[in-house]
Amino acid sequence: MPRFDDYTGEHLIPPYRILDLTDRRAAFCGRLLADYGADVVKVEPPGGDPSRRLGPFPDDTPDAERSLDFMFYNTNKRSITLELESAEGRALFRRLVADADVVIESYNRHYLNALGIGYDDLRAQNPGLIVASVTPFGGSGEWADYQGDDLVVMAASGYMQITGEPDEPPVRQGNEHSHYPAAQYAAVGILAALYYRDFAGGGVGQHIDVSSQEALITYYTDAHPALLWRKLGQNVTRVGTNSTLVIPLGAYPCKDGWIAAGVITPREWDTLAEWIHEVTGNDEALNEAYRGGNQDRAEHIDIITALFLEFAENFTVQELFHEGQRRNLVFLPVNEVADLLADPQLAESGFWYDIDHQDAAVGALQYPLGIFHSEEVSARSRPAPTLGVDNTAVYGGELGLSADEMSRLRSNGVI
Amino acid sequence: MTTDATNTPSALPGIRVVEFGPYVALPLTGRILGSLGAEVIKVETNKVLDEMAFIPAWSRGAGQPEYQRAKRRVTLDVRTEAGRDLMLELVRISDVFMTNFRRNVLDRWGIDFPAIRRQRPDAIIMWQTGLGGHGPYYTYKSFGILVQHLSGVSLMTGLPDDPPGVVNTSYSDYHTGVFQPAGIIAALMRRRLTGKTASLESSIFKSGVATGGPALLDYQVNGRGPQRRGNRDPWAAPHGVYACAGHDRYIAIAVADDAQWQRFRQAMGNPAWAASPEFETRLGRRRNEDALNSAIADWTKDQDSNLLMSLLQSNGVPAGIVAQGEDLHDSKHLQSRSFYQETRYWEAQRGVKATEWAEGESVSWSIPARMSETPISFGKYRNIGDDNLYVFGELLGMPRGEIEQLEAAGVIY
Numbered sequence: 001m002p003r004f005d006d007y008t009g010e011h012l013i014p015p016y017r018i019l020d021l022t023d024r025r026a027a028f029c030g031r032l033l034a035d036y037g038a039d040v041v042k043v044e045p046p047g048g049d050p051s052r053r054l055g056p057f058p059d060d061t062p063d064a065e066r067s068l069d070f071m072f073y074n075t076n077k078r079s080i081t082l083e084l085e086s087a088e089g090r091a092l093f094r095r096l097v098a099d100a101d102v103v104i105e106s107y108n109r110h111y112l113n114a115l116g117i118g119y120d121d122l123r124a125q126n127p128g129l130i131v132a133s134v135t136p137f138g139g140s141g142e143w144a145d146y147q148g149d150d151l152v153v154m155a156a157s158g159y160m161q162i163t164g165e166p167d168e169p170p171v172r173q174g175n176e177h178s179h180y181p182a183a184q185y186a187a188v189g190i191l192a193a194l195y196y197r198d199f200a201g202g203g204v205g206q207h208i209d210v211s212s213q214e215a216l217i218t219y220y221t222d223a224h225p226a227l228l229w230r231k232l233g234q235n236v237t238r239v240g241t242n243s244t245l246v247i248p249l250g251a252y253p254c255k256d257g258w259i260a261a262g263v264i265t266p267r268e269w270d271t272l273a274e275w276i277h278e279v280t281g282n283d284e285a286l287n288e289a290y291r292g293g294n295q296d297r298a299e300h301i302d303i304i305t306a307l308f309l310e311f312a313e314n315f316t317v318q319e320l321f322h323e324g325q326r327r328n329l330v331f332l333p334v335n336e337v338a339d340l341l342a343d344p345q346l347a348e349s350g351f352w353y354d355i356d357h358q359d360a361a362v363g364a365l366q367y368p369l370g371i372f373h374s375e376e377v378s379a380r381s382r383p384a385p386t387l388g389v390d391n392t393a394v395y396g397g398e399l400g401l402s403a404d405e406m407s408r409l410r411s412n413g414v415i
Numbered sequence: 416m417t418t419d420a421t422n423t424p425s426a427l428p429g430i431r432v433v434e435f436g437p438y439v440a441l442p443l444t445g446r447i448l449g450s451l452g453a454e455v456i457k458v459e460t461n462k463v464l465d466e467m468a469f470i471p472a473w474s475r476g477a478g479q480p481e482y483q484r485a486k487r488r489v490t491l492d493v494r495t496e497a498g499r500d501l502m503l504e505l506v507r508i509s510d511v512f513m514t515n516f517r518r519n520v521l522d523r524w525g526i527d528f529p530a531i532r533r534q535r536p537d538a539i540i541m542w543q544t545g546l547g548g549h550g551p552y553y554t555y556k557s558f559g560i561l562v563q564h565l566s567g568v569s570l571m572t573g574l575p576d577d578p579p580g581v582v583n584t585s586y587s588d589y590h591t592g593v594f595q596p597a598g599i600i601a602a603l604m605r606r607r608l609t610g611k612t613a614s615l616e617s618s619i620f621k622s623g624v625a626t627g628g629p630a631l632l633d634y635q636v637n638g639r640g641p642q643r644r645g646n647r648d649p650w651a652a653p654h655g656v657y658a659c660a661g662h663d664r665y666i667a668i669a670v671a672d673d674a675q676w677q678r679f680r681q682a683m684g685n686p687a688w689a690a691s692p693e694f695e696t697r698l699g700r701r702r703n704e705d706a707l708n709s710a711i712a713d714w715t716k717d718q719d720s721n722l723l724m725s726l727l728q729s730n731g732v733p734a735g736i737v738a739q740g741e742d743l744h745d746s747k748h749l750q751s752r753s754f755y756q757e758t759r760y761w762e763a764q765r766g767v768k769a770t771e772w773a774e775g776e777s778v779s780w781s782i783p784a785r786m787s788e789t790p791i792s793f794g795k796y797r798n799i800g801d802d803n804l805y806v807f808g809e810l811l812g813m814p815r816g817e818i819e820q821l822e823a824a825g826v827i828y
Contacts, residue, residue: 069629164577174644195600196788200429207787228477235663325552335564
C-alpha cells in the first residue's frame with residue numbers, strides 16, 4: 001500500500017503523481033483527477049501548451065496566461081516546461097517518470113516511441129507506471145494513425161448523424177462534447193489501474209488505450225445505429241429539436257425564451273390538456289381523440305403543437321418550469337450560461353467552486369467542479385497554472401537541480 | 416465466455432457493489448464496475464420493470480445488454496418486510512451501495528442512508544439524483560434527452576437562428592454513468608488509506624453542466640452568451656461538413672493550420688481556386704469561409720465519403736465520414752478492435768416474468784478503454800433473477816427451501 005503522509009482524506013483521490021502530456025482534446029482527464037486530489041503536473045513545451053494561445057481571452061485580448069480555454073481544462077494542475085524533443089529534456093523526463101504513478105498522453109501512437117519514451121521504454125524503467133493514451137481512433141486498427149479534432153470524432157462516431165434538424169446537415173454539439181467521454185473513461189481506467197497496483201496485490205502498472213471515437217459511440221446508445229442497421233437495415237438520422245412521436249417533446253418558445261417539455265403518459269397528457277384549456281379556453285385541447293399514449297397523438301401533431309404554442313406564449317420560462325413541475329409535468333428551462341450561474345439548485349448542491357485568479361483582468365470565477373456533493377470530501381479550487389510555475393519546485397526541489405543547472409537548461413531551451 | 420478468461424486478473428477483485436435503481440446512468444456505472452472485476456449485485460423486481468426495457472430500439476436488443484451485463488441480477492420486492500431485511504443483509508456484505516431512488520422513497524422502504532450505515536458503517540454510498548437530492552428542485556422530474564436543454568448545451572449548438580440544437584439521446588445520463596465509477600473507485604482507495612468512508616451525491620443536471628466548456632467562463636469574464644457557430648471553428652478553416660454522393664452522406668473536414676491546408680490542396684489535385692491568395696493563411700480562410708466552403712462542397716458533392724476520408728487522411732488532413740449505422744456496424748477498424756461483440760438479449764414483455772421472455776441475438780459495445788494487465792471484460796449478460804440462488808444461497812447462506820418460500824410469497828420475485 002502506498003504511503004501518503006499528509007493525506008487525510010480531505011479530497012477523494014490520494015495525491016498520486018500524474019504527468020499530463022495531453023492536448024486539449026484529452027485534458028479533461030487530468031483535470032478531473034486533479035480536481036479531486038491527484039497531483040497532476042502538466043508537462044508543457046517551453047513555448048507553452050498550444051491551447052494557451054486559443055481564446056476566448058478577457059476583452060478578446062490575446063495573452064498566453066489568460067486563455068479561458070486553457071483555464072477551463074486545466075484547473076488544479078501544476079505546470080512545468082520541458083522540451084521532449086531534446087536529449088536532455090528526455091533525460092529529465094525519465095527522471096520524473098521514475099517517481100511518477102501515471103502518465104497521460106494524447107500524441108499520435110508513434111511519437112513517444114520514436115523519441116524512446118514510449119510505454120515499453122518507460123515501463124522498463126518504472127514497472128509500476130500506468131500510461132493512458134487517449135487518441136481519436138485508439139492505438140490499433142486501420143484508423144489508428146488517422147487524425148481528428150472534435151468535429152472529426154463527432155462525425156466518425158456517428159454522433160453528429162443524429163444531432164441537429166432533419167432537413168439540415170449534421171451539426172456538432174457546441175460544447176466540444178467529444179472532449180469528455182474518452183477523458184472520463186481514461187480517468188476510470190487510471191483509477192482502476194492504481195487500485196489494482198496498490199490495493200489488489202497487482203503490484204505492476206499497465207497501459208490504457210482509449211479511443212475517442214469508441215467512447216463517443218457509447219454516449220448515444222439509445223439510438224444504437226449499428227444495431228438498427230443489423231436488425232432492420234435502417235440508418236438513424238436527425239429528428240430535430242422536437243420529437244415527431246411524443247408530443248410535446250422538445251423545446252418550445254414562450255414569453256422570454258424556450259421551455260423544454262416532455263409529455264409521455266396518458267395521465268400527463270390529461271393534466272396538460274386541462275391546463276391548456278384553463279389558460280386558453282380552447283375546447284380543442286380536451287378533444288377525446290388526443291387522450292391516451294403517444295401513439296394516439298402522433299397523427300395530430302400539428303394541431304397539438306399549435307395548441308401548446310398558443311398556451312406557452314402566455315408564460316415566462318420560469319413560470320412554466322415551476323408550475324409545470326407543480327402539476328407533475330416534466331417541464332424544464334432551456335438555459336443559457338447566465339441562467340446556470342444563477343440557478344438555485346446548482347448553488348444549493350455545492351456545484352460551483354469559486355476560484356480567484358489573482359489577476360484583475362480575470363478576477364474570481366465560478367467553476368463547475370462539484371460533480372460529487374459530499375459532507376466528507378470536497379474538490380480543490382486552484383486556478384490553472386501559469387506556464388512553468390512549478391519548474392523550481394519540481395526541478396530544483398524534487399530532482400535537486402542547482403540554480404545554475406536550471407538556468408543553463410533554460411537558455412538551452414530545455415525547460 | 417471467451418472474453419472472460421478466468422486466469423486473467425481484474426482490476427477490482429473482491430469489491431462488492433449493490434446496485435439499486437433503473438434507467439441508464441446507474442446501470443451503466445454498475446456495468447463498468449462489473450467489467451472491471453467488481454461483483455455487482457443488481458437488485459430489481461419483476462413487479463416493476465425498468466421502463467428502459469420497453470423503448471422500441473431497446474426491445475430489439477439495444478441498451479439493456481450493454482448496461483445490465485457483467486453483474487449478478489437478483490429479484491427482491493423491497494416493499495415487503497422480508498425483502499427489506501434481505502436488502503440490508505446484502506448491504507452488510509457489500510462495500511458500495513448505489514441507488515437513484517429519491518430520499519422519501521428510500522425512507523418509506525426503510526433502506527435510507529442511516530439504515531445503510533447502521534448495517535455497514537464503512538459502506539461507500541453513491542446517490543445519483545436527477546436534478547438534486549436536496550434543494551428547490553428536489554421533487555422535480557426530468558429525463559435524459561431534455562437535460563441537454565437544462566444544462567445549457569442546446570443553446571451552444573447549431574446556428575443563432577436555429578431552435579436549440581439537440582442530439583437525439585439521453586445526453587448527460589452517460590456523463591453521470593461514467594463519472595460515478597471514478598468516484599467510487601477513488602472512495603475505495605481513500606477508505607483503504609484513511610479508514611474513512613464517504614457518501615457522494617451526483618446529479619444528471621450537474622454532470623451536464625460540468626461539461627459546458629470554456630463558454631461558462633467566457634460569460635463571466637466577457638459577458639458573452641453562448642456562441643452558436645454550427646460546425647465552424649473560431650480559429651481555423653475549413654472546418655465543417657460537406658455533402659457527398661448518396662443519401663444523407665457527409666464528410667467532416669477540419670484543417671487546423673496552413674501546413675494542413677497545403678496538404679489539403681494537394682489532396683484535391685491543386686485546383687485553381689485553392690491557389691487564390693485569400694485562402695493562403697488561416698486568417699484569410701476564416702475571413703472568406705463562405706466562398707471556401709462552397710468551393711469545397713463543389714468538390715465533395717459527387718464523391719464517395721469513405722474514399723474521400725481515406726484520401727484526405729492519407730494526405731495528413733483530419734477528416735471523417737459522418738458515420739451511419741452501416742458504417743459503424745461494418746467498420747473494419749472497429750472490428751479489429753473487437754469493439755462490438757455478439758450478445759444475446761431478452762425481449763421485454765409486460766406482465767410476463769422475465770424468465771419467460773423470448774431470447775434473441777444482438778450486438779453490444781465493449782467498454783471503450785483497453786487495459787493491458789487487467790483487461791476490461793465484456794461480461795456475461797444474465798437475465799433478471801438469474802442469480803437468486805447464487806446470491807441468496809451462496810453469499811447469504813439461505814437454505815434452498817427458504818428461498819423457495821420467499822419466491823412463493825412474492826418477496827424474491
